[in-house]
Amino acid sequence: MLKTKLCGHRLNNPLLLAAGVMGSNASSMNWILESGAAGVVTKSFSKEANKGYNNPTTVEVTGGIINAIGLSSPGVESFKEELKKINKDVNGNTKNNGKIAIASIYGSNPEEFSFVSSEIEDLVDMIELNISCPHAMKGCGAAIGQDPNLTYKIVSKVKNSVKIPIIAKLTPNVTDIGEIAISAENGGADALTLINSLGPGMKIDITTGRPILHNKFGGMSGPAIKPIALKHVYNVYESVNIPIIGVGGIRNYADVIEFLYAGSSAVQIGTSILYDGPSIFNKINNDLGDFIKSSDFSSIKEMIGIAHRN
C-alpha cells in the first residue's frame, strides 16, 4: 500500500533520508534503512577531502536548527568504501529489497561534478546534485543553484556522463525557483529535490554578543521551514514534468501527506531525527498506512498532486 516508484526504482514507501543527516558512513545509513526508510541520501561529498568549518557547526533554534557544517567529506576515493556497503549483501551486490542508495555530490564546476558522478555510478542507484547548499565555499552549492545557466550546464554535463538517474536539489533562496527547476529539467534532470535549507540564517548569543556558528551563518532546517518548502513543491509541480522529492521540516505522517498532495512523489526526512531518532521512519510509515486504510486512496500514486485539482 505504501509502495511507490521513483525514476524507475520501486520503493517500499515514500520516505527517504535527507542529505547531511546521519549520512557520513554506511553503518548509520543502513541503520536508517533498517528503521523503515526506503532510501538514503548520503552526506554530500566531492573529489577531495574537506574538513568543513570549525565548531559550532549546528545550533538549535525555535522550529529547527541552523547548520554550517561546511560540506565536510573524506573525498570520493575514501567515500567509495562507504558506498560499497550501503544496502549491499555480503557479496557487495545491491539488495533487491525496495530500498535505494542515493549519492549526494557537490563541486565547483561541471567537470568536477561529472568526474565524481562517473566514479560512483556503479555503487549507487541515483545521484543527487547538491547545487543548493547555503553555506558552501565560494563557487559551490547555492552559487550554482541560483544561476539557471550554470544549473543547466552542470546537470547536462552529469546527465551525459552517467546512465543512472540524476536529481537536482534546488535552493529556495532565489527569486524564481520555477526558472531554475525548468533549467534543471532541460539539462536532463530525472527528478528534483525541493528544498535545501533556507536562508542562510543566524543565531547570536545574547550574553557575549557573538554569532554562535563559527561560519556566523548557516542553513535553516526543521519544522519551521515546512510551509515554505511545501509552497515551492506546489509551484514547481506546475512548471515541470519530472518527479519532485519534497523535503523541509517533515515531522509526522500529516506532513508527508501535505507534501504528496502538493506534488511530491517521495519525501526526505532529516532534521526531525533530532526529536525522534531513526525510529521516526517506521512511526511515519505506520501512521501513513493507517491514514490510507481509512481513506479512499489505495496507493501513494493517487495522492500525488491532489492539491492542484480545481
Place this chain on the structure above:
Amino acid sequence: MAKSINEYEISEIKDIIIETDTIKTFIFDWDMEEGRIPKPGQFMMVWSFNGKQDEKPMSISKIGINNNEIGITIKNVGEFTNHIHNLEIGDKLGLRGPYGNNFSINGNKILAIGGGVGMAPISTFVEYAREKGKEIDVISASITKDELLFTNRLDNCGANIFTCTDDGTCGFEGYATHRTINILEDSCYDMAVVCGPEIMMKGIFNILEDASILAEYSMERYMKCAMGICGQCCLDNTGWRVCIEGPIFTSDQIKQIIEFGKYHRDASGVKHYL
C-alpha cells in the same frame, strides 16, 4: 520552562584546579535543574568563543548536586585545549549539555579502571557508586606518579585505590592491563567501568571478557552537533551515535562496534587506524 540542553550557558570559570603538569580541572556554576543534572559518564560541549574559536566534547569530572557546580577536566593535547589551559578564573566559556548516556550500577562490588585523563568520568561514577554504598576498587593508571588523577578525592569517598604507573613511580609498575590481570587473581567483581585511551580499553576488554566480567566502556569520537543528527560520530557497523547511544557502551555493544580499538574518523570523515 527548563532550558533545553542544547542552549548555551555562558559560564565564568569559577576555579581552576591544577591536577598535573598537563591536566587542569575547570569549575563552573551549574543550576541543577531537572533534565540538566549531569549523570556519571555524561559530557558537555565546551565552546571557546575568544581566541581559538572551536567547540569540543569534554567529560564531566565533578558533579556538585548540592553546591550547583560542575567540573570539567581537560588535558592539554592540542591547539584548542592549550587555549583553554591558558584561560584564567573569571574567563568565560559556553557550555551546553549534559549529553549522552551514563554508566549504570549493576551489583555490589565494582571495578573502575581509568587511564590518564580517562579518570574524569570514572571519578564521578566512583563517587556516585560510593554514595549508593557499593564497594569500589579503582585502578588509576598513568605514565608516571605526577600524572595520577583524583587519588585523594577517591580515597576520601571510601574507594580502594590501586595506582599503576608505566614507570613504577607510584604503585604497580606497568600498564593498566597488567594491573587488571593482577587484581583479578585475588578478587572478583559484579561489573567494571572503563575509560582511557582506546588501545588500553581494547586490552582491558579482552581481559574482562576472559574473566566473564560485564563492563561498560566510555568511547570518544570527533563530534560536531552532539544532538544526534550530523552523523559525524556514528560507529561501524551499527551506526550508533556516540553522542546519543553513547558515549558509554556495554560489553555486548562493544562486540558489535568493529572500529573499537582499530580506527576512528577525523573531521572530514577520513579513517585513522590506531
